Structure formats: C-alpha cells, structure tokens
Amino acid sequence: MADTAVYLRDYQPFAHCVDQVELTFRLAPNSTRVSARLHMRPNPAREGRHDLRLDGEGLRLIALMLDGRPLDATPDDNGLTIPAADLPGGPFVLETEVEIAPEANTALEGLYMSNGMYCTQCEAEGFRKITFYPDRPDVMARFRVRVEGDAPVLLSNGNPMGAGPGWAEWDDPWPKPAYLFALVAGDLRAHGDTYTTASGRQVALNIWVRPGDEHRCQWGMDSIKRSMEWDERVYGREYDLDVFNIVAVDDFNMGAMENKGLNIFNSKCVLATPETMTDDEFARIEGIIAHEYFHNWTGNRITCRDWFQLCLKEGLTVYRDQQFSGDLRGHAVKRIEDVLALRARQFREDQGPLAHPVRPDSFVEINNFYTATVYEKGAEIIGMLKLLVGDDGYQRALDLYFNRHDGQAATIEDWLKVFEDATGRDLSQFSRWYFEAGTPRVKVYEAWSPGAEGGVYTLTLAQENPPTPDQPTKGAKVIPVAVGLLNPNGDEVVPTTVLELTKPVESFRFEGLATRPVPSILRGFSAPVVLEHDISTETRAFLLAHDTDPFNRWEAGRALSKEVLAAMVAQGAPVSRHWLSGLARLVRDESLDPAFRALAMRLPSEDDMAATLADAGHVPDPAAIHDARGRMSDALAAELAPELPGLREAMATPGPFSAEAGPAGRRALANACLALQTRLDGGTAARAAFDAATNMTDRLSALVSLLTVGQGRSQLAAFEHDWQGDRLVMDKWFSVQVLHALPDALVDTVNRLTARPDFTMGNPNRFRAVMGALSANHAGFHHASGAAYRLLADWLIRLDAKNPQTAARMSTAFETWRRYDAGRQERIRAELSRIAQTPGLSRDLAEMVGRMLG
Numbered sequence: 001m002a003d004t005a006v007y008l009r010d011y012q013p014f015a016h017c018v019d020q021v022e023l024t025f026r027l028a029p030n031s032t033r034v035s036a037r038l039h040m041r042p043n044p045a046r047e048g049r050h051d052l053r054l055d056g057e058g059l060r061l062i063a064l065m066l067d068g069r070p071l072d073a074t075p076d077d078n079g080l081t082i083p084a085a086d087l088p089g090g091p092f093v094l095e096t097e098v099e100i101a102p103e104a105n106t107a108l109e110g111l112y113m114s115n116g117m118y119c120t121q122c123e124a125e126g127f128r129k130i131t132f133y134p135d136r137p138d139v140m141a142r143f144r145v146r147v148e149g150d151a152p153v154l155l156s157n158g159n160p161m162g163a164g165p166g167w168a169e170w171d172d173p174w175p176k177p178a179y180l181f182a183l184v185a186g187d188l189r190a191h192g193d194t195y196t197t198a199s200g201r202q203v204a205l206n207i208w209v210r211p212g213d214e215h216r217c218q219w220g221m222d223s224i225k226r227s228m229e230w231d232e233r234v235y236g237r238e239y240d241l242d243v244f245n246i247v248a249v250d251d252f253n254m255g256a257m258e259n260k261g262l263n264i265f266n267s268k269c270v271l272a273t274p275e276t277m278t279d280d281e282f283a284r285i286e287g288i289i290a291h292e293y294f295h296n297w298t299g300n301r302i303t304c305r306d307w308f309q310l311c312l313k314e315g316l317t318v319y320r321d322q323q324f325s326g327d328l329r330g331h332a333v334k335r336i337e338d339v340l341a342l343r344a345r346q347f348r349e350d351q352g353p354l355a356h357p358v359r360p361d362s363f364v365e366i367n368n369f370y371t372a373t374v375y376e377k378g379a380e381i382i383g384m385l386k387l388l389v390g391d392d393g394y395q396r397a398l399d400l401y402f403n404r405h406d407g408q409a410a411t412i413e414d415w416l417k418v419f420e421d422a423t424g425r426d427l428s429q430f431s432r433w434y435f436e437a438g439t440p441r442v443k444v445y446e447a448w449s450p451g452a453e454g455g456v457y458t459l460t461l462a463q464e465n466p467p468t469p470d471q472p473t474k475g476a477k478v479i480p481v482a483v484g485l486l487n488p489n490g491d492e493v494v495p496t497t498v499l500e501l502t503k504p505v506e507s508f509r510f511e512g513l514a515t516r517p518v519p520s521i522l523r524g525f526s527a528p529v530v531l532e533h534d535i536s537t538e539t540r541a542f543l544l545a546h547d548t549d550p551f552n553r554w555e556a557g558r559a560l561s562k563e564v565l566a567a568m569v570a571q572g573a574p575v576s577r578h579w580l581s582g583l584a585r586l587v588r589d590e591s592l593d594p595a596f597r598a599l600a601m602r603l604p605s606e607d608d609m610a611a612t613l614a615d616a617g618h619v620p621d622p623a624a625i626h627d628a629r630g631r632m633s634d635a636l637a638a639e640l641a642p643e644l645p646g647l648r649e650a651m652a653t654p655g656p657f658s659a660e661a662g663p664a665g666r667r668a669l670a671n672a673c674l675a676l677q678t679r680l681d682g683g684t685a686a687r688a689a690f691d692a693a694t695n696m697t698d699r700l701s702a703l704v705s706l707l708t709v710g711q712g713r714s715q716l717a718a719f720e721h722d723w724q725g726d727r728l729v730m731d732k733w734f735s736v737q738v739l740h741a742l743p744d745a746l747v748d749t750v751n752r753l754t755a756r757p758d759f760t761m762g763n764p765n766r767f768r769a770v771m772g773a774l775s776a777n778h779a780g781f782h783h784a785s786g787a788a789y790r791l792l793a794d795w796l797i798r799l800d801a802k803n804p805q806t807a808a809r810m811s812t813a814f815e816t817w818r819r820y821d822a823g824r825q826e827r828i829r830a831e832l833s834r835i836a837q838t839p840g841l842s843r844d845l846a847e848m849v850g851r852m853l854g
C-alpha cells in the first residue's frame with residue numbers, strides 16, 4: 001500500500017489560527033470559482049515560526065495573495081506550503097482563488113452535483129476539495145459565505161444576511177471546523193414551519209426538496225420539532241441560530257450530515273409518505289433527523305480535536321438518538337432493535353479482521369472508520385457509563401461537559417475527565433473500552449447452598465478479552481452486569497441489580513433466598529459482551545415465559561431459537577417442541593405489545609446463525625442454514641395456523657395512517673403472521689393483501705411474503721408499473737428481488753437488474769439496493785460456486801474508479817470470510833487479492849482489502 005497511516009501519537013496543534021473565513025462561490029458546473037480570504041495569525045500554543053501548510057486536492061490555483069500582495073507558491077498533490085520566511089510574525093490575510101468542477105465529481109465528496117443541484121459533503125476531509133485550507137477539526141473559524149449562481153435557491157451555513165437575483169450571503173456566528181461547511185444551490189422548494197425555543201427564540205425551519213417532493217416532508221418536519229423539544233427538555237440544549245435548514249439530496253454516500261444550520265440528507269433518510277415508505281423507514285427517518293439535530297451540540301458546539309476522536313461526537317449522538325427514539329416509541333422494543341443491529345454489524349466487525357478500537361490510534365483513510373464500532377459500540381460505552389454513575393451522575397457530567405468544553409475541539413480523555421470530576425469515580429480501567437478492540441466474553445457459573453436461614457446463591461462471572469488485529473493481549477474491562485433473580489413460580493425475588501465485574505473472575509453472593517433462583521443476567525443488554533451461560537432448554541423456556549425484564553424475555557426466546565436452529569443444522573435435529581410452544585404462547589399473549597411479539601417471531605438471520613455456529617467451533621454451511629431456517633418457519637406456521645387469520649384481523653389499523661409506534665407495531669405483527677400464512681396457503685392471503693394494501697408497509701410485506709416462497713412475479717410487475725418514476729420506491733423493488741432470490745438464481749437476478757437502464761453506479765442508493773442485497777442474501781452470496789463473490793468484486797472494482805468511499809464501505813461484505821470452509825475461503829481470498837492488485841485502486845478500498853487479507 002503506497003499510502004501511509006496517520007497516527008494519533010503524532011498529533012500537534014496547528015501552527016496557525018484562523019479567526020475568520022470569507023468565501024465567495026461563482027457557481028458553474030465545470031468551472032466553479034472559489035475565492036477565499038483567510039484571516040490568520042500564528043497559534044500562541046506553538047512556539048517559534050512555522051511554515052503554513054494548507055490542504056488542497058484537485059484544485060486549480062488561479063491566484064494567491066498574502067496581505068494584498070501576490071505570492072509565488074506551487075501546490076503539490078495534496079496541498080500548498082507557504083514558507084515561514086514569507087509570513088509576517090503577526091496576523092495576516094491569505095487570499096486564494098481556485099477553480100473546481102462539481103459536475104465531474106463522482107466521489108460525492110467536496111462540492112458536487114446531484115440531479116442538477118449543487119451540494120457539498122465535507123466530513124471528514126472533503127473541504128480540501130473546495131479550497132486551500134487547514135482541513136482539520138481543531139481549526140475552528142467563523143465563516144461568511146457569498147454564493148453567486150443562477151439557481152433560485154442559494155444556501156449556506158448560519159443566518160441569511162441578504163439575497164438578490166443570482167446571489168445570497170450567509171454568516172455563521174459560531175466558530176466551526178471546515179468539515180461542517182455546507183453549500184446547496186438549485187431549484188428547490190421549501191416545506192416551512194417555525195419553532196419557538198424555551199427562551200423564546202423564533203427559529204425558521206425548512207426542508208428543501210426538488211419540485212414535486214413538497215408533500216413528502218411532513219413527517220420530517222414533525223421529527224425536527226420533536227427533536228428540538230426533546231433536547232431542550234432532556235439535555236437543556238437549545239438551538240442557536242435563526243434558521244434550521246435541511247436539504248434532501250438524491251446522490252449521497254451516507255445517511256445524512258450535520259453541517260451547521262444546513263443539514264444535508266440522503267433523500268431516503270428524510271422524505272416519507274405512507275404510500276412510499278415503510279414503518280421501519282418512518283422510524284429510521286425520525287431517528288436520523290434527531291441524530292443530525294442533536295449533533296448541533298454534540299459535534300458542532302463541542303467538536304473533535306482530531307479524527308481519532310470521532311466517537312466523541314458519534315457515540316454520544318447515537319446514544320442520544322437512541323434515548324430519544326426510546327422515549328417516543330418505547331424503550332423495550334427500541335433496545336431489542338438496537339441490540340439486533342449491534343450484533344449484526346458491530347459484533348461481526350469486532351470479531352473479524354476489521355476490528356478496531358472505538359478510539360483507533362491509526363488510520364489510512366478516515367472515511368473507513370465511520371463504523372458500527374465507532375458509532376454503535378461508542379454509544380454502548382456511554383450507556384454503560386450511565387449505568388455505573390447513575391442517572392444523576394450522568395446529568396451532572398453532561399452539564400459539566402457542555403459548560404467546560406463549549407466552543408472547543410475535545411478528546412475522549414476530556415470526556416472521561418468530565419465524568420471523573422462530576423462523580424468522583426476513577427475511570428482509568430473503564431477507559432479500556434475506548435482503547436481496546438474486541439467483544440469481551442463473559443462466562444457464568446452458578447452455585448446454590450440451601451440453609452435454614454435461607455439459601456445462598458453465588459454467581460461467578462469470568463471475563464475473557466479475545467485478541468484482535470494489533471492487540472494480542474488486553475486487560476480486564478469494567479463490565480456492568482445487570483442481574484435479577486426469579487423464583488420458580490416466576491416471581492421476581494431480587495430486582496435488577498448492577499454487578500460490576502472488574503476482575504478476570506469475580507463472585508457475587510445473594511443471601512436469604514427461600515429457593516434456588518433462576519437468574520436473569522445482562523438485563524437490558526447492560527454491556528456489549530457475549531454472554532456464555534449453559535442453561536437448559538427448559539430454563540430458557542421458563543425465562544421466555546416469565547422474565548420481568550422485557551429485553552431478557554426476548555433474549556431467552558432468541559437464544560432458544562439459535563440453539564434449536566444450530567441443532568437442526570449441525571445434527572439434523574427436528575424442530576423443538578419447547579421452542580414451538582413457548583414462542584406460540586408468547587405470540588398469542590394479548591397482554592404483550594404487538595411490536596414485541598413481532599420481534600419475538602423474527603428468526604435469527606442466516607448470517608447470525610453462521611456466526612453462532614462458527615463461534616461454537618463448527619464450519620457453517622450456508623445452504624444447510626438456509627434450509628433449516630425455512631423448516632423452522634414452516635413449523636411455526638403450522639403451529640400457529642388456525643390463529644393466523646384471526647390475529648391479522650385483530651391487528652387491523654383502521655382509520656387514517658399513522659406512523660407512530662402503536663399502529664406500526666400492529667402492522668408488524670399482522671405482517672409477520674401473513675409471512676407465515678403464505679407458507680401454508682400457496683400465497684392466497686398475500687396476493688389479496690398486496691391488492692388491498694393502502695400503505696407501503698403492507699404492500700411491501702405482502703410482496704416479500706410471496707417472493708420468499710418463490711412467487712410474486714405479477715406483483716413485482718404491478719409494483720414496477722406503479723412506481724417506475726420514483727427512485728426511492730424503485731430502490732426497494734430492486735432490493736427485495738435480490739434479497740429474496742433463491743440461492744441458485746441470485747447471480748442471474750443481479751445480472752438482469754444491472755442490465756436495466758435504470759441501474760446506475762452514480763447513485764449510491766441504487767447501487768446499494770442491488771449490491772448490498774447481493775451480499776445480504778447469505779445463502780446466495782456464499783453459494784459454493786463462488787460466482788456471487790466474483791460478481792461483487794467486479795462491481796466494487798468498477799465503482800471504486802468513481803466512488804471510492806462507497807466501494808470501500810461495501811467491501812465489508814467479505815469481512816466474515818474466515819468463518820467458512822477452505823473452498824469458500826480460497827475463493828474469497830482470490831477475489832480480495834484480485835481487488836488489491838487492481839491498478840489505480842483507491843486508498844479507501846486498498847486499506848479495507850489489505851486489512852481483510854491481514
């Protein structure tokens with residue numbers, strides 16, 4: 001790899017400060033002119049005189065002036081150096097003019113065009129593709145921006161300072177790093193509203209969309225207002241500008257971006273109507289809007305000193321958006337969904353070749369570190385901190401964090417210090433969660449000694465911290481293990497207690513118990529660990545029936561499903577009666593939330609089963625997993641057969657559509673029942689449901705139910721007929737066909753779809769709809785022929801030439817390769833090597849492939 005790594009230990013403050021930035025953009029698709037005036041001075045924190053180094057990539061330098069006088073300097077490949085000897089000892093003004101070509105920008109980083117509209121993505125290091133600048137988060141400056149162009153709407157960060165035909169000016173009073181800069185220009189329409197903050201500031205809210213999409217903004221607007229209200233009420237944080245703008249952009253590498261006062265969203269993550277988006281998407285949109293909005297304090301007002309500290313803003317902001325969604329939509333179901341995602345993505349990452357600490361200490365390409373580990377494990381660490389210091393301690397620590405670090409670029413050490421100072425707790429051992437990769441494993445041993453005065457129950461917990469790349473050994477973690485004890489009738493005899501495991505092995509005693517209790521361990525998933533507890537199927541079934549902690553009740557069913565499925569795959573065992581009757585009882589239980597019942601019915605994914613089997617020392621056979629999982633669904637369908645139609649009817653949601661958690665949960669249960677019914681009735685009910693559907697949730701569920709049993713041709717055609725002009729809806733059409741293709745038909749399905757004129761690599765959503773589904777179809781992707789591996793590698797190589805960031809991200813499809821048999825390993829290794837040897841491969845993809853090959 002030609003590109004070298006950047007190391008945390010090399011950090012030094014920038015040698016100069018930027019007090020004020022004035023930018024002028026003269027927009028043109030192939031020749032945009034960017035003029036910059038940087039008001040700078042030497043950084044008093046750095047002694048002596050230093051060269052001025054500005055980052056810059058792909059910029060054509062037109063003019064360069066220092067304090068009004070032309071300066072002679074030649075840029076290199078990644079920037080421009082002005083020798084210390086040319087700089088005055090005090091403040092100075094550096095002016096540059098550069099030319100860039102937004103239309104030629106297919107990487108979608110910097111200033112680019114999407115459907116005729118100009119937009120930007122600067123995080124992490126995209127601003128250097130716009131102008132010469134110290135593109136690092138610890139350089140914070142006030143920005144004043146003038147945009148000239150023939151688009152009707154011209155937007156940038158901060159407050160509007162004036163506008164006329166062909167121009168607009170914006171001023172952001174809050175100093176910010178360049179990664180939060182944004183500019184948007186185009187023919188846009190606003191869905192507007194206002195919000196009055198707790199202290200009475202009137203804020204104009206706008207969601208900007210392309211003409212025709214105005215009616216898709218209501219849910220997004222409601223979500224903004226809910227987020228603003230929640231952050232005031234729960235964290236005491238108010239919005240700090242006169243306007244808050246969101247823009248929906250079709251071509252976007254990620255979900256959304258928190259640019260100060262001008263959030264830019266992938267249109268998939270903001271636009272919604274009942275006819276076009278599913279309930280899950282409504283919930284996701286609400287969560288992402290909250291996430292970006294919450295960044296205004298955790299990310300923007302307090303930012304990161306360097307990119308190694310990314311989890312400082314992302315872990316905290318994910319934690320905050322999870323709290324918000326839990327408050328709005330129910331904590332039990334939200335926690336289960338979050339843990340499902342954590343295990344599917346973060347555990348997978350943490351247990352493979354791409355494992356890295358939540359705060360890494362080196363990287364080649366920072367875009368490769370916007371990972372489940374930084375985001376989701378980063379959020380889990382905060383959840384653990386809150387458990388350890390208590391709700392009051394957490395609140396005091398956060399208040400201190402905002403008071404102490406507002407306006408600063410901070411570190412994880414600063415963050416931990418705030419908790420230490422606010423609570424008096426020593427967090428040096430706890431900090432290993434940030435600095436050490438890998439998923440700890442916790443083994444549970446039980447002992448019971450009866451006695452006249454009551455028995456003593458002893459729980460022994462042993463932790464193991466497995467090796468990860470570059471970290472062969474590591475110390476014991478502080479692991480909060482929430483435990484409750486039930487007696488054999490199912491009554492709770494010891495309510496939830498948080499045990500703090502800090503040593504490799506530790507025992508905890510519970511005295512005065514009348515009978516030997518059944519423990520409910522790791523309640524609420526109190527730590528991101530793998531729990532190993534050998535308990536009988538009967539005990540799991542007991543917890544599934546009686547646990548008072550909803551997360552662990554679900555978890556008992558989950559563990560049971562995995563055991564049953566593992567036995568079916570590895571030993572050809574029949575479907576377990578215990579599992580069937582326990583799960584059926586729960587599905588029928590009308591006292592339980594329908595959303596919870598629907599989650600309990602969801603079987604472990606095939607990828608999850610492959611991981612589980614590999615973990616237990618087996619070599620997973622993807623075809624056998626696929627087959628056994630199908631038999632398990634068939635058995636559940638047969639068990640519930642008489643009740644399915646009635647359950648669906650009972651879950652009907654008459655009246656106008658609402659995306660709130662209640663009705664969404666009812667639809668989830670009804671559609672889970674429909675999926676089972678379709679396995680029994682030849683598709684009659686699903687065809688009727690497809691025709692009768694009045695919202696996308698029901699329509700897509702019916703379609704997927706049919707595809708799963710090898711039907712649905714005419715429904716696919718009808719869907720295409722109805723939605724062919726709609727990019728976001730058609731993404732679903734592409735995706736479900738690939739996701740549910742039979743293993744033997746997967747490659748042909750993908751080839752048929754990519755040959756269509758509406759398949760394009762230029763749109764990341766469309767590319768992901770097909771190629772993301774290709775690797776998510778577990779049995780098809782891991783088909784023994786290796787054809788799907790080859791197909792994905794071909795497409796990643798093609799995409800890499802245009803959009804390295806998305807290509808690199810999607811290469812993680814291969815990260816689990818060492819789980820499988822020698823033949824599959826050899827085929828994947830060959831594809832990874834072929835990618836690695838591609839001439840001109842991007843730094844992004846080269847780093848990923850290199851790490852996966854190890």
Ligand code: ARG
Nearest residue numbers: 123124254256257258367370
């Ligand atoms: N900060 C954004 C968010 O979490 C993500 C932007 C990441 N973009 C990137 N190119 N790495 O909301």
Ligand code: ZN
Nearest residue numbers: 291295314317
């Ligand atoms: Zn974020």
